[in-house]
Amino acid sequence: MKKYFLYIALAFILALAQRFLFSKLLILHASPDVLAIFIAYISVSAGQRTGVNYGFGTGLVAGMLSGNLGLSALIGTVQGFVAGFYHVPEESHATSVKKKRMFYAASLTALIAGNLLQSIMLDPLALPLYIRMPETVILGTLMSMTLTVLTYHFALKKLLRD
Amino acid sequence: MLTRKTTDVSSFFRFIAKHTAYLYFLLYCSISVMLMQLQRQETLEAIRERGLSINAAVTKQFTDATSVFFLERDNEQLFLQNARLFAQLLREQRARRDASEANAIVATAPPWSGQFKVARVVDRRFSATDNMLVIDAGSRQGIAKDMAVLTPDGLVGRVIEVSSNYAKVLPVINRNFMVSVVSDSTSTTGLLAWRNGHERLAKMEHVPVSSKLLTGEFLRTSDYSTFASRGIPVGQVIRISKDKLFYNVDVRLAVDFSSLSWVLVSLAKPSMEKIELMTSPDVPAKEE
Numbered sequence: 281m282k283k284y285f286l287y288i289a290l291a292f293i294l295a296l297a298q299r300f301l302f303s304k305l306l307i308l309h310a311s312p313d314v315l316a317i318f319i320a321y322i323s324v325s326a327g328q329r330t331g332v333n334y335g336f337g338t339g340l341v342a343g344m345l346s347g348n349l350g351l352s353a354l355i356g357t358v359q360g361f362v363a364g365f366y367h368v369p370e371e372s373h374a375t376s377v378k379k380k381r382m383f384y385a386a387s388l389t390a391l392i393a394g395n396l397l398q399s400i401m402l403d404p405l406a407l408p409l410y411i412r413m414p415e416t417v418i419l420g421t422l423m424s425m426t427l428t429v430l431t432y433h434f435a436l437k438k439l440l441r442d
Numbered sequence: 443m444l445t446r447k448t449t450d451v452s453s454f455f456r457f458i459a460k461h462t463a464y465l466y467f468l469l470y471c472s473i474s475v476m477l478m479q480l481q482r483q484e485t486l487e488a489i490r491e492r493g494l495s496i497n498a499a500v501t502k503q504f505t506d507a508t509s510v511f512f513l514e515r516d517n518e519q520l521f522l523q524n525a526r527l528f529a530q531l532l533r534e535q536r537a538r539r540d541a542s543e544a545n546a547i548v549a550t551a552p553p554w555s556g557q558f559k560v561a562r563v564v565d566r567r568f569s570a571t572d573n574m575l576v577i578d579a580g581s582r583q584g585i586a587k588d589m590a591v592l593t594p595d596g597l598v599g600r601v602i603e604v605s606s607n608y609a610k611v612l613p614v615i616n617r618n619f620m621v622s623v624v625s626d627s628t629s630t631t632g633l634l635a636w637r638n639g640h641e642r643l644a645k646m647e648h649v650p651v652s653s654k655l656l657t658g659e660f661l662r663t664s665d666y667s668t669f670a671s672r673g674i675p676v677g678q679v680i681r682i683s684k685d686k687l688f689y690n691v692d693v694r695l696a697v698d699f700s701s702l703s704w705v706l707v708s709l710a711k712p713s714m715e716k717i718e719l720m721t722s723p724d725v726p727a728k729e730e
Contacts, residue, residue: 328463336470343477350478357470364463401478 287322291338294318299345309412310420312427315342316394319356320363320386320428321436324379328364335360348402355397359390380432387428391421547594547704558706559583561591564608568615568641568699575599575611577705585609588669590708596675596696597621597663598705609707614676615641615699622666623676625659634661634676634693641699644677646691653689657682661693671710 294314303311315338323331339356343349366386368374374382399409399416458465509516544560561583565576579585581604591598591611599613600621612619615636623634623646632649649655659679663670681692 329466332463332466332470336466336474339474348481350474350476350481353477354471354474357467357474361463361467 287334288337291315291318291334292341295338295341295345298342303346305423307423308419309415310395310423312423313391313394313420314424314427314431315339315356316359316390316424317387317428317431319359320366320383320390321439323360323363323390324366324368324383324386325439327367327369328361331360331364331367332357333360335363351398351401355394358397359394362393363387363390365389376437380437383432383436384425384428388421388425391424391428392417395420543704547706557709559585559709561585561609561705561707563703563705566702573613573615573641573699575613575702575705577609577611577707578607579707580605580607580609582606584709585707589710590663590670590674591705592670592674592708593697593702593705595698596677597670598697598699598702600669601707611705613699614644614695614697621670621676622664623661624664625655625661625679627659628654628656630655630659631664631666632691642695643680644693644695646679646693647688649689649691651684651687651689655679655682655689655691668716671708 298314302314305311319331319335319338322334326334335356335358336353337356339353340349342356343352346352363386366382366389368379368382395417396413399413540562544562548560559579561577561579563575564578567574575591575598577585577591585601585604587601587604589601591601591613597614599611599616599619601609602612603610614621614634617636617638620633620635622631624631630649630653632646632655634644634646636644646655646661657679661676661679663672663674663676665672675696677693677695679691680694683690
């Protein structure tokens with residue numbers, strides 16, 4: 281129970297960080313998505329249902345900060361749902377390598393799904409879709425995956441192993 | 443058969459319990475889509491317009507259905523409104539007529555009517571023996587006792603009593619009224635008095651048979667009057683008959699009292715010095 285409250289607090293902090301820090305790290309209109317990594321971690325470790333719940337909640341918080349309440353909630357929900365397919369149950373006794381792979385796969389899937397949705401439904405710069413989609417999906421996913429690897433090595437490695 | 447159905451239902455619930463993530467996913471997606479739609483301005487406006495049209499349609503139906511029960515009340519309100527409008531119309535018509543008459547009396551006032559106050563006759567008592575007028579100007583408007591009251595046609599009477607906003611006028615056609623007059627052609631003087639009878643007919647008294655008064659002469663107020671200025675028209679001599687020492691003169695009055703509604707009050711005050719001198723004893727005091 282204590283763990284879930286911690287996750288909620290973390291969701292708030294990460295939403296703030298995404299809004300005021302990571303969204304500023306722009307490379308060709310694409311920025312890393314730390315919330316997708318967080319949702320992927322929740323889904324992998326706690327399951328698809330929990331991932332969907334946290335995805336929706338985190339998306340709502342992010343949406344309140346960004347102004348796109350509905351779209352952020354939808355992206356978070358979808359990310360939690362697709363990442364939930366890579367859930368590694370605690371009783372499965374999976375190896376750390378498998379957990380790492382599942383986490384990377386979950387993150388990649390969540391990032392692609394989230395960026396895809398975002399590029400389709402959000403167009404603040406009025407860019408053509410053939411420019412917007414590669415930039416957001418490919419570049420954004422690459423940047424976020426880099427962040428995923430870093431996060432795994434420096435923070436989540438130990439947690440997932442436990 | 444029953445057992446098979448029970449098994450199907452329980453497997454359905456087991457499936458639902460196993461895949462609650464799908465339900466949550468659908469639920470959250472629906473909420474998110476709703477939020478996205480609500481964020482669009484046109485969607486909100488469409489919802490508002492739809493709500494307004496539904497509300498108007500329901501209200502119209504309700505009003506149509508219940509209007510039958512309020513017909514009597516509506517009719518009463520319309521009647522009251524009609525009465526108010528009619529009263530307002532009457533007031534405006536009366537005010538316009540009054541203003542027109544007041545303007546006319548001022549416009550047709552004779553040249554000697556320099557200092558006059560226009561007043562309306564608000565009450566009158568006419569009988570065969572005693573006539574009296576009340577006008578709507580009093581001491582606040584500068585009216586004082588013994589001021590002359592007239593119209594552009596001629597003399598009406600004399601102010602005998604004053605309140606703040608009203609004044610009582612003793613008209614020419616009152617037994618107690620007398621005024622000194624002079625004929626315009628022969629300058630014959632006499633006293634005009636009304637002795638009952640016709641409201642347009644008065645008598646000119648104290649005209650000696652030696653005078654040269656002619657029928658048809660116009661009479662005006664003379665300098666001898668204690669309240670009226672000289673030259674106010676009073677009437678016209680219509681008949682002269684000889685008596686023992688004086689003529690019996692019938693005068694047709696200049697003012698038609700039957701249609702009198704507006705008057706002028708002369709603000710010139712009577713000369714008290716002249717009145718006092720006239721009322722002093724005629725016999726000089728004996729020297730010691």
